[in-house]
Amino acid sequence: MNQPKPYRPDTLASRWEISATTVRNMCDDGRLPHFKIGKLYRIPAAAVEEYEECQTSPSADSAADTAFHGMKAASAGAINLKHARERKPRQKHGIDT
DSSP, rough: OOOOOOOOOHHHHHTTTTHHHHHHHHHHTSSOOOOOEEEEBBBBBHHHHHHHHHHHSSTTTTTSOOOTTTSOOOOOOOOOOOOOOOOOOOOSSOOOO
C-alpha cells in the first residue's frame, strides 16, 4: 500500500500560507498531530487532510459562525504569558574577595 509522504513544516506552511514556525507551534500545542525524527517535525498527510476538513466544515455544536474556525477565542482582555524559570545566582568558585 502506497501511503503519501508526510509533510515537512516548510512545505505545509507554503500550502497554508503561514510560517513554518507557526506550523511547529501548532504541533507543539497539540493542534496538529505529528511525529519527530530527531529534531525534524513530520506531519502525516492524513492529519493534514483531517485538520483542513475540520477548518472548512462547521461544527455540529457551534452556535454561530466565527472567525476562529474550531479554535476557542481567548477571554476578552486575557493575556497568556509563559514565564521563564527564575535562575539562582551562580556562585563563583576559587575566587577570594
